[in-house]
Amino acid sequence: MNRIEQKFWRYGTPLSIVIALALASVLFVVVGRDPVKVYVSIATGSIGTGYGISETILDAVPLLLISLGLCIAYKGRFWNIGAEGQYVMGAIAITPLALSFQGLPSYVSIPILLIVSFLAGGAYGAIAGLLRARLGVSEIITTLMMNFIAIDILSYLTWGPLMGSLEKAGVFERTGQPMSDPMPLTTQLARILPQPEYRVNVGAILALALVAITYVFVTRTSLGYQIRVMGSNPDAARAAGMGTRKITIMVAFLSGGFAGLAGAAVLLGAAHRLSEGFATGYGYTAILVTLLGKTNPIGALLASLFVSGLTTGSNFMYRTIGLPIFVVDIIIGFILLVMLAVEAVSRVRAR
C-alpha cells in the first residue's frame, strides 16, 4: 500500500459517509426535495439547539453502551446480533428490584441496579456463548432467535406480573401499551442540567467512562489480547494454549452485559417505566454503529453520536419539512453499502 492509500484508509469511514450522503441526495431530488434543505434541517434538529444536543446525547448513550460490548464481541469474532434481547433482559431484571427499592438512597440502589442489569444481559448473552463453545452452534442464529424470546417475555411480564396498577385498573396511557409502575425517584439517573427539557443524565458520563475502560481492556489487558488473538485466528489461539471456549463464553457474557447495562440506562434514565414497547431497535442500530466505528471503542463513540444525531434530527426534519423519518434508515443503509464497497475495492487493490 502506498501512502495515498494508507491515508484513504484512515479517512475511509468519513469518506464513505460523504459519498453516501451524496447518493441519498439524488434520492431526495428524485422525490422533489432540496437535499441541502433536508440536511440543514437534520443538522438543526440534532445539533442546532441545546435541546437537540441533549436529545442526541441521550439517544446516543444506549447505542454507545451496546456498541462497546459489540466491539469486544466482534474483535473476538463472536457475531452477537442479540443485543436487543440482552438489552431487554437487563431492563426486565431490574424492574421488580427497582420497584422494591422504595426509600433506599440512590448511591446504594443505582449501583446495585446497574450491576444486576449487566449480569442479567450478560447471562442471557452467555447462553449463546455456551452453545457455541460447547456444541458449535452458530451464535448468529441463537442470538437472533433469543431476541424474540426476550421480547415475548417482556410482553408477558408487562401484561402480567409487572403490569402497573393503573393499567391493571384499565387505564392505559396514550400509547395503549401495558407498562410497569414508574421507577422510584431514588432509582432514576440524575440529570446533568437543571433545565427540565434537557433530559441528558449521568448515564452519558458512565458511557464515556466505559469507552475509556473498554479501550484499555481491549488493547492492554491479557484477556483483551486473548480475545483479539482468537478473533484474528482461533486455531493459533488454541495452538498457543489459550482456552478458546472459556474466552468465547466470556466474550458473549461481556457483550451481553453491556447491552443489559444499556437497558438500565434507558429504563432508569429516560423511560422510567418498563413498557411492552421497550425494545425500540437500539440493539440492531448498535450493530451498524459498531461497524461504522470499525469495532473501535472511540469509533463507536463518534458513530453513536452521528447515528443518534441523524435520528434526533430527523424528527425535527419531519416536523419542519414533512419528509418521513425513515429517510434516516435510507441514509444509514447507504453509508454501510458504500463502506462495504470501499472495503471491497481496497481489498482488490491490495492484491
Added chain:
Amino acid sequence: MEPSASINTRAHQTKLRMERVTKTFPGVVANDEVNLEVAEGEVHGLLGENGAGKSTLMNILTGVYKADKGRIYLNGKLVTINVPRDALDLGLCMVHQQLSLVERLTVGDNLILARIREAPPVLDLKTIESKIAQLEEEYGLKFPDLRTRVWQLSMGERQRVEIIRALYRGAKLLILDEPTSLLTPVEVKQLAASLRRMVQQGLSIIFITHKLGEVMSFTDRVTVLRRGKAMGTMTTSEVTESQLVRLMIGSEIGPRELHRPEDLGQGAKSKPVLEITDLSALDDEGLPAVRGLSLSTEEREILGIAGVAGNGQKELAEVLVGLRKSTGGKLVIKGRDVTNKSPKEIAKMGVSYVPEERQRYGVARDLSVGENLILKLYDSKTLTKNGFIDNSKMRTLAEKQIKEFNIAAPSPKLPVKHLSGGNLQKLILARELSQSPSLLIAAQPTGGLDVGATDFIHSKLVELRDAGTSVLLISEDLQEIMGISDRIAVMSEGKIVGVFPSDRANIEEIGLLMAAGRK
C-alpha cells in the same frame, strides 16, 4: 528426442512434448530446462519429492502459470497455452488433489457445467445421459447416479466424477495429481483398471506421484524430477525402485558434521521425554493418518522424522501438541500421561511447537509482530501484572527477538500480515525457540527460508539440544534430517518403519523406506 523404441507396449507416436521449460519464482527455480515427452496411449509417471517442480510443470501445461522459457508441442504442433481455457480446448485436463466439483450441485449439474457453453437454455439431464453412458461403457468406470448431490459421494466417487467430467470435456491427455491420496486400497485397484482401459482407447495419462510403488504398478514410463530438473525418463519395467530413489533424492548427500554433543551415547543414561505408544489418529477427511505409531525421544537429542509428505507427519505433530484428538494409543510427556489433553495443558508442560501450517496455527495475522511474539506469554508472570500486559516489556522482548532472528520488521508494531513467508517462519521460530522448552516439536522448520537463515536455525536447534531440550524434527528435507539429527526415524503410512542412529544411517536405505514404506 525420440521416445525410446523399447516401450514395452503400444510404441505409439509422441503425444506431448515439453521442451526446455523454465519457470522461476522469486528466490527459486521451480523448473529448470525441463524436457518431458508423453507418448500416445501410455501412463506416464511424473515422480519427485515435494517441491521438485512437478506441480509447477503441470500448471504450466494447463495454463495456470506461464513459463519463462520453453515450448510445448502437441501432436507435433507447437501450441501456445496462456490461460486454462486454452489447455482445455486442446484436450489437456487435470484432476487436482483438491477436487474442484461444486459440492451442492448434483453430479449431472457438475457435468453440464463443464460444457456450459453448449448447454441448452433450459438444462436437462437427458441431453447428457446417453453421452455419459457411452463414456462409462468405453472406459469401464462405474458412475454414480446423475441426480446424487456431490457432497453425498465418497472421495473415490468424487474423483471418478472428475475423471468422467474431464473425458466428457473431450480430454485427450489426462493429468492426475497424486490420485491415490484420497482413495481406499480397493478404490486404488479400480482406478488402476480404469486407467488401463483409458490408455487402451488411445488416451494419454500423466500420473503425478511421489510413491515408488505406484510408479511401478501404474505407469509404462516414468520421468523423475529433482529440484526443478528432469533427471531422465525411463521405461518402468526396466528400472528398479532403488535406481528411482537415487534419481529422486540424489546420492551425493551425506551427514554434515554439525557440532554433535561429545558425550552422546556414552555419558549418563538420558531420561525419556516423549513416549508414544501405539498412537493412531485420523486426518481431516476422517481417514486413518497415524496408524499405531510408537516412538520415544530423550533429553538432549534431536530425533529426525524422515518421510514423504502426507504420510501422517502433520497429523502426528498435531496430536502431540493437543490440536488433534488421537483415536487410540497413549502419549506420555515427561512421565505424565497427556493423551488427548488440551493444547493448553500440553504447552504448560514446556512443549513448544513450530507448526507446518504456519498461517493456520502460527500467527494471528491482524495483530502486530510484537503481539505475535508473545503469543504464548499471554498469562506469564514476567509479562503480565494484574491482568495487564506490560507494553514496554513486550517491546523490549520483541526488539531483541527481531534482532536475534533477523526478522525483517522495522518495528514490533508492524502488522504480521505484511511479513513475507520466510519472515513469518522466523517469527514463529523466534517465539518457540526462545522459551527454552523441554520438548520442541518442529515441523518443516526451515521451509521457505534461505540458506543463511536455514543454517542459523540449525545451529539454534543444536544449541537447544545441547541445553537439554528434546527436539522432534519433522522434515521432508532429508539433508536437513541427516545433517543435525542424533537419531533418524523413518515414517511411512502413519507408522515408524525404521529408526537409525544418524552415524549409521544410509541415505539409500532411508530413501527406500521413505518411498516404499517397507524393508
